[in-house]
Amino acid sequence: MVRPFHHYNQRLLSRKKNRNHKEDNSFDEFLSKSFVKSQSQPKSLKNISARSKPPPELTLEDSSSRPLPFIQVIRERYRQACRSVLIRTQNPESTVRALASFGPLKFAECVSQDKQYLIAEFSSESCVKKLQESSLFFFETKKFPLVSRCLFDESKGQDQLNRQKRGHKFLLSEENWHSSEPESYPKFASLDEELHHLSEAKGLNDLDIRARFLACVLVEDLFRPLLPEARIIPYGSCLNGFGWWDSDLDMMLCLQGDPYLPGVIKKPGRGGLPGNFKFLTEVFHTERLLAQKTLTMVASLLELGPRFNNVFKILNAHVPIVRFHCATLNLQCDVSVEAMDSIKMTELLYLYSSLDSRVRPLMSGIKQWAVSHGLTSSGEQQKPTTIGLLCLLVFYLQTRSPQVLPTLRALQNATAPSDMFYIDNVVYGIPSNPSVLPESENKETLESLLHGFFLFYSEFDFKSQAISIIEGSTFLKPANSSPLYVENPLSIGFNICKNVSDKYLEAFVDAMKTATRKMESLSEDDSTLAVGEDGSRMTPLCDGSFQGSKLSFLFNSDMTEGDQNVKIEVLDLFAEDGDVNNDFVKDTDLQEGKAELKKKDNDRDEVGSHSKNMTDSVYFEGDADSGHTERNNSSIPQESDSAHAKNIETERAFNKKR
Structure with missing residues (x-):
């Protein structure tokens, strides 16, 4: 009932x-804008090709600067991803010029400061197909010949004279990059301004949103021949308006198609007419068992995808997931099977984040x-x-x-x-x-x-x-x-x-x-x-009479009221003996820690090999529904309580002082 x-x-x-x-x-x-920061495209990329004018498309804000409906934002971002490719490049400007020969480009930008990977959006999906049809495989016997939208550009660019002859001056925008260098947290006149600055610095920008939707489409492409009606959609912090640029990406596999976009993917073989024939399918005893079997298949396919590393199957958790790292976009990803409450919770929080x-x-x-x-x-x-x-x-x-x-x-x-x-x-x-x-x-x-x-x-x-x-x-x-x-x-x-x-x-x-x-x-x-x-x-x-950053004073667990005239920057704040998560300092540790991995990745791309860093499946022991579970694989990092213990000790000392 x-x-x-x-x-x-x-x-x-x-x-x-x-x-x-x-x-x-x-x-x-x-007063708030959409969680997607709609930024102007670089002037040099607006008219990369004058052959045809791109058709008008949805903007992510209306004329009154009010947020768009949640479904409308998802629809446009998904279509952007379907028109996009991810290119491993040795010369971004040369790659952009080469891509323009396959059709008009609407967007092109390097994913990070190292300029190794480039996201490019065409005016239509047919341009992506045209590019894929003209691409070749590396001459490597141990490769898995997968056709994807993740490609490698072998060209190393032309000299300056050839660039001038082409009549284009390509300048890829750098406004969306998150700096790999630590930044000090500036002081503003009011706490309101400091909070707004923190929100802007930590929030997702246009490039971050594009990368996350593109990661979903890359995974979706893997099983589209097997499950043509299934969809991979993002949910959680990347869509609800509260996500940070260094947050993980939550994906959801929808076996019956996207619940938000009923008209985006056509159902093959139906023709809109009822028929007498139906597909024979395997039926499982519970939805949980179906989710576990499905995610096992997803994990196997991810192992064959380009630069999907460290694939873990965590199937006995309360919510079964597959966890992996998308090295091309530097995203830690979790895939689960469709759950309506999670999708609608994302929509609810997006609405709340947009109202004020x-x-x-x-x-x-x-x-x-x-x-x-x-x-x-x-x-x-x-x-x-x-x-x-x-x-x-x-x-x-x-x-x-x-x-x-x-x-x-x-x-x-x-x-x-x-x-x-x-x-x-x-x-x-x-x-x-x-x-x-x-x-x-x-x-x-x-x-x-x-x-x-x-x-x-x-x-x-x-x-x-x-x-x-x-x-x-x-x-x-x-x-x-x-x-x-x-x-x-x-x-x-x-x-x-x-x-x-x-x-x-x-x-x-x-x-x-x-x-x-x-x-x-x-x-x-x-x-x-x-x-x-x-x-x-x-x-x-x-x-x-406060002289320093108010947020620094508020965030620092070692400061008391008597210390408020001490000027402290966020860089100092999050570098406490390595105990507290350095969440504000932008990916310095990632850049240093993965420098050797990137060098190896470059070497692999030069010779066209496709090696993987795979680990065994990880399961949880105990009753999955009870909430009391433990990992039996020590390779998954466990959070230490040392930071918390230190904070509690500091707070107690502070209370005694008062």
């Missing part, structure tokens, strides 16, 4: 009696703070994950007066019938077009909201209260639940933070209290803090 969303559980009705916060149906102004220009900078600051204090993890560990932090932020913004973000129930009420969907027989709704939502009256600064976030959760009753972003309120925790309970809004009865232990929740709350005191110490006079109409404490911050 299908349960309507607004009647899905009697428990929700009882929550209304004990809500801790008032609901407000107004939302924030649409303050949400992404806030999340960037909170995430970097958690990383620098060793409070978060990305795996099945006992610390809060990024998705858990996101839900905590969304709930906090729902409780402001007026609201910054709407509740899921309010979104449901604003959703058209065509946007409704089912998960586990529960009806949900997420508006596909952000423009249908009204604006909010909340005008708090980023400083005020960040301080309020730390204050809110430093005083929150985690022992008895659970968090719901469906209602924007709390409810009594179920019996025998984990220390931190954040209801999964799209999987009723599931706790997003089930893995968090008492130890790490206590550390999390202690760090919140310290962060609250630090931010208050940046104010000239705490007694001047205003009180809102609802009695809640307002938290505007003043610049005061």
